[in-house]
Amino acid sequence: TQLLEQSPQFLSIQEGENLTVYCNSSSVFSSLQWYRQEPGEGPVLLVTVVTGGEVKKLKRLTFQFGDARKDSSLHITAAQPGDTGLYLCAGRPFSGGYNKLIFGAGTRLAVHP
């Protein structure tokens, strides 16, 4: 069974602080995606990383795919209250239904003014 362990589960910080969310697995994924979900809505894709070691930036958000394609991180610089939400990582396996997504349990982020 392929699992994605996401940490921390909860994060409460002050505006302006930096934070990192981790997504780890013992399995290799062909790609890994990060989503953000708001209450009452479905997950919305933020980024897809495909190549081992790949780094992508989206304004104050930096996403990295591990060299072995087993782990990923999301770093937010100078967090804003608008960053509050549920962040999910999801990996696409190499085999056994490669189109399905394997999700982590999520990190619930609260940024206080």
Add this chain to the structure above:
Amino acid sequence: EAGVTQFPSHSVIEKGQTVTLRCDPISGHDNLYWYRRVMGKEIKFLLHFVKESKQDESGMPNNRFLAERTGGTYSTLKVQPAELEDSGVYFCASSRQAGTQETQYFGPGTRLLVL
């Protein structure tokens, strides 16, 4: 372009009853997925349609769950008879083209509570 829509948004039923969830994908999207999140757990894959064909149904928990996509447009997910452990949020997602760079667009989900 309208997003993925799901109906109903909420459903409360008693154990043993039947419930049918509906998903309307984005127009032109051949790929349609069903996922669900039960309380406190991660979102889990249920099945994948390509047009009207079931491409992968490895995540379907048991034969109480039946998914259909007649005509390759909207899809229904029927739970019969519902059990307490079926409670959770059921998400539908659609995409135009599958693959490593695929973007799945998720609907808002149906919140199912089985009493």
